[in-house]
Amino acid sequence: MRLTRLLTRKWAPRALVVAALAVVATGALAGFAWAAQPHPWQMGMQPPATPVKDRLNAFHNELLVIIFLISGFVMALLLYVIVRFNHRRNPVPSRTSHNTVIEMLWTIIPVLILVMIAIPSFKLMYYMDRVPNPDMTIKVTGHQWYWSYEYPDQKSLAFDSNIIQQADLKPGQLRLLEVNNPLVVPIHTNIRVLVTSTDVIHSWFIPSFGVQEYAVIGRVNESWFNVEREGTYYGECNQICGVNHAFMPIKIVAMSKDAFQRWLGEAQKKFAHNQPAEDAMRVAAVSAPAGN
């Protein structure tokens, strides 16, 4: 048979060795912890920085085991059939066409496997959905083509976050990921994120937080994160939103609660012109026609 001949040629064992080496190298690279940003030749995911991403990673690894077991089992069956039932060893094939037991098994076992996957998957989805006791709220608004951030609990601090153009990058700044005003958050804080848009659909995506939320016009979508350690985290708009879709990155700086309070004081001065002045709101309320 053709396959038997193929296997006995010399290149076959060599190809197997190369494939094995490739698998080992991939595993080694995937295990390497990258910084919370994309990296050349990156193989694995960015290291988790929130409890949600920890659980997503664990779930991903569990699924990987199941996938490997299923693939190995199917591969072994195929090899067995090729070797045991080839034309030479099995010249007169059996005419069997039905076997109730096997047909039951190959229906019920996959269903059980899917249920086994679905239960932790749904648990995780509800865990990711919303946080029961948020310590603070951040509102994220997508625009063509930048993000704006608001801190409604902190005297409505608000600012825009625009990409730094390639020509203006300083040494060490990341191309296509650096912004003028990053989102700053305290660590060890349950932060509720409200995501919306003013023009088209965007998506606010931070890989190492496990957060990916659609920004939809006229709708508020909710997500949350609790950053476990200080650092800088990068993300991108993850929904094709027009010609500059690739140029509206997300940069988040997570700092200690004390440092965050200091930053807050400075930011409230720096972005004071963005805040809806309380006086202006009062005037508007007073001058509204009576009877409304």
Ligand SMILES: [Cu+2]
């Ligand atoms: Cu976008």
